[in-house]
Amino acid sequence: MTPESVVSIAGVSKVFGKGGVVALQGIDLSVERGDFISLIGPSGCGKSTLLRVVGDITEPTSGEVVVNGKRARQAREDRDYGIVFQAPVLFDWRTVAKNIALPLEMQRWDRARRQERVAEMLELVELTGFEKLYPWQLSGGMQQRVSIARALAFSPPLLLMDEPFGALDEMTRERLNLELLRIWSETGSTVIFVTHSISEAVFLSTRVAVMSPRPGRISAVVEVDLPQPRTAETREHPRFFELVTRVREALHATGADEVEEHLAAEGPE
Amino acid sequence: MSVTTFGESKPSLGRRFLSWLREWLPALVVIAIGLVVWQWVLPDVVGVQRFLLPRFSAVAQTFWDEREALWSAGWFTFKEALGGWAIGSSLAFVSALALARWRPLGRALMPYAIAANAIPIIAFAPITNAWFGTFSPRSKMAIAAVLCFFPVLVNSLRGLTSVRPESIELMRSYAASEASTFRRVRIPNSLPFVFSGLKVASVLAMIGAIVGDYFGGSIEALGIQIRSSVGLSQFEYAWAAILVASILGLVFYGAISLVEHFALRWHPSSRRVE
Numbered sequence A: 001m002t003p004e005s006v007v008s009i010a011g012v013s014k015v016f017g018k019g020g021v022v023a024l025q026g027i028d029l030s031v032e033r034g035d036f037i038s039l040i041g042p043s044g045c046g047k048s049t050l051l052r053v054v055g056d057i058t059e060p061t062s063g064e065v066v067v068n069g070k071r072a073r074q075a076r077e078d079r080d081y082g083i084v085f086q087a088p089v090l091f092d093w094r095t096v097a098k099n100i101a102l103p104l105e106m107q108r109w110d111r112a113r114r115q116e117r118v119a120e121m122l123e124l125v126e127l128t129g130f131e132k133l134y135p136w137q138l139s140g141g142m143q144q145r146v147s148i149a150r151a152l153a154f155s156p157p158l159l160l161m162d163e164p165f166g167a168l169d170e171m172t173r174e175r176l177n178l179e180l181l182r183i184w185s186e187t188g189s190t191v192i193f194v195t196h197s198i199s200e201a202v203f204l205s206t207r208v209a210v211m212s213p214r215p216g217r218i219s220a221v222v223e224v225d226l227p228q229p230r231t232a233e234t235r236e237h238p239r240f241f242e243l244v245t246r247v248r249e250a251l252h253a254t255g256a257d258e259v260e261e262h263l264a265a266e267g268p269e
Numbered sequence B: 001m002s003v004t005t006f007g008e009s010k011p012s013l014g015r016r017f018l019s020w021l022r023e024w025l026p027a028l029v030v031i032a033i034g035l036v037v038w039q040w041v042l043p044d045v046v047g048v049q050r051f052l053l054p055r056f057s058a059v060a061q062t063f064w065d066e067r068e069a070l071w072s073a074g075w076f077t078f079k080e081a082l083g084g085w086a087i088g089s090s091l092a093f094v095s096a097l098a099l100a101r102w103r104p105l106g107r108a109l110m111p112y113a114i115a116a117n118a119i120p121i122i123a124f125a126p127i128t129n130a131w132f133g134t135f136s137p138r139s140k141m142a143i144a145a146v147l148c149f150f151p152v153l154v155n156s157l158r159g160l161t162s163v164r165p166e167s168i169e170l171m172r173s174y175a176a177s178e179a180s181t182f183r184r185v186r187i188p189n190s191l192p193f194v195f196s197g198l199k200v201a202s203v204l205a206m207i208g209a210i211v212g213d214y215f216g217g218s219i220e221a222l223g224i225q226i227r228s229s230v231g232l233s234q235f236e237y238a239w240a241a242i243l244v245a246s247i248l249g250l251v252f253y254g255a256i257s258l259v260e261h262f263a264l265r266w267h268p269s270s271r272r273v274e
Helices: A047-054 A072-077 A096-106 A111-124 A140-152 A170-187 A198-204 A232-236 A238-253 A256-266 B013-046 B056-065 B067-101 B103-117 B121-132 B137-161 B165-173 B178-214 B222-231 B235-263
Strands: A005-016 A021-032 A036-040 A062-067 A081-084 A158-162 A190-195 A207-212 A217-223
Touching (some): A021 A047, A021 A190, A036 A198, A047 A062, A047 A158, A062 A072, A111 A140, A190 A198, A207 A238, A217 A238, B067 B235, B137 B178
Parallel strands (some): A081 A158
Antiparallel strands (some): A005 A021, A207 A217
């Protein structure tokens, strides 16, 4: 582990239940400070499980996870990361401002500091003026921006994102991709981002870890050397297409297609 | 963006009365027909006897003449219902908290709670009279409390446990304690369920108090007055007392709905369709 690495995963395996469904096997991955790393793979490859292991929401069966130089559990107790799920997971009974302030309340920030930070976060996700609304009064994209603001409110050094834009339409998704990159460059945080969209992974990341299913393994890591900052034009860059092809081929090499066909034949999980 | 707005200024009083009338007219017509049938059609055309159903005008006359006795009896019984409702519902919510906190306990006890919900608890009314004294309001509160307990317990527990897993994962990511997760997630999440339990319980509490009275109780109680006036062939008084019980039941239910409306301002169901 280099001194600059924020997350270091060594030999992590995860077996679910007594039946022994192997979700993850022999995962090694190091995430450097300021990295934006995507985990990509077909459904059932364990990418969300890996994210939850890093966040100490699920415990690995074996192996070690070090976050910010500490064991994962210690890092969670020190609130070293913010997390964003596929669903916004906002609390219906709290206004936008109070949802963003939730982690600050838990860390006993005083009211004045809380209000100040909430105002900053609303500005960051461009929702100033919406603080008094309740979640159901917002669109899906706006709700997800609130949940990103909540995850970043206490400036955690690490941001874990589990398919945060998976449920949004393509246009909202591309806009939020750009917004996320702006936030990432402004806050200088480190991001682990789970997705099953190849173009999203290439567009956002500094590195893409390709995972193969059953058992879940990291089969390739693709360095994304597209210039920063990325803009809407990045998607038209010839290098962008090359990298998308590279990731797609790496996914094909894992036999993901066969698994998808197999799953389709089996019906929904 | 320019939007032309029509009728933004408040409509005139007459206008508002007309629109109110249009909305409520069908309901008013129904009640008018009902009263006509009660007053004239049933006694004069169908030939329904006074002991089966007295004329509406006679019931209304008694309702007015005996208003003091009726409302004081109503208030006496309402206090029994309210006391039982408050005791039963709070015990149920506290039990639900315990069962939600220690899930194995919940899994062990819930089948019995659901089964108990199907028992005709009102059958125990003579027994609670024996336990707490026939003439004491406490025996009626006891039966009302037991009646309220199960619906509030089952609803509260459902509300406390039907939290999406990500909400709990989020709280875990904040290293939140169990108490904090209850306070910030489970309890607020349970409130819509708790209120529907409380509303069902309010109806049951009124039933419990009145039926409890039927098995004996203070002469000041509404249930006793209904029973004895039927015994004395004072059917108008019995019907007027039933009317008092109905009004109190509706007010009780309405008051809880009103509190719910203000407490659950955040709930998507409070969205007004206009």
